[in-house]
Amino acid sequence: MSPLSIDHHGWLMRSQVMLASKPRWPRGPVARRSEAIDGTADTAVLRLQQLLNDAPAGRFDTLTLHLGTPWVRYTVLPWQDNLKRDADWQGYARVLMASQFNVATDTWRVAIEPGPYGAPRLAAAIDQGLYQTLLELARTRKCRLSAVAPLLTDVVNRYHSAVKSPEFALIVAEAEHISCLFRKQRAWRGVVTLSAPAGGMAGASLTALARDAAMLASDFVPRTLYLAGGHDQAPEHLDGEFELNWLGGLHPLLDAVREWARPEVVA
DSSP states (O other): OOOSEEEEEEEEOSSEEEEEEEEEETTOOEEEEEEEOOSOHHHHHHHHHHHHHHSOOOSSEEEEEEEOTTTOEEEEEOOOTTOOSHHHHHHHHHHHHHHHHTSOOTTEEEEEOOOOTTOOEEEEEEEHHHHHHHHHHHHHTTEEEEEEEEHHHHHHHHTGGGOOOSSEEEEEEOSSEEEEEEEETTEEEEEEEEEOOTTOSOHHHHHHHHHHHHHHHOSSOOSEEEEESOGGGOOSOOOTTOEEEEEEOSOGGGSOGGGGGSSEEOO
């Protein structure tokens, strides 16, 4: 019996596009496929389209997209009393990001996390043209686009209840980039994305990365680190300066890393 409904999850990374297709009803095996890309948006969309075309299809499919670096940019917005509307906050975010990244941001689509009055807010932005292309891709494939989720905010929401320390750095490790988000006194203090350490996520490399990220993006160096990434990216130990807490993978469907080379695996 062919699945009536399939949940497709796609990941756009710097050098790879991945797709996991999980039948929702009736339940069945998860199909996982991936393709290498050259880091351009056109190639990323083309490879994603090819993966979707080759994936199993139902009548009521959904598509959730998770965007990593370089497709998403992040910043922390200091609180501004005079900003009342969402459009005001988005304009403010574009001005800060234009200065931070030294690029024009007029065509960026900005999402700003809701938060309590007076608290800094985390903002994420993607190119509006890329967003519209992904929308059209979902329509062409006859999938309901459930979300286009920045990977960092996706991880923040996924592991919110597991983060207990009042002061910490959340480190999200992709294959080629590392995003570090700092929090203190119940407020975001800064965020930065760096190239992944050449030597991998060994203890010394992660320690140096945490210090460098704090110098670039934060007004404090946290003792507590929370790490999410591939299971091969979890260091065995750090020096005494930091306390490392391993959160887990970026997404449950990404945990079976060894299975991506196979056409199908059982969930």
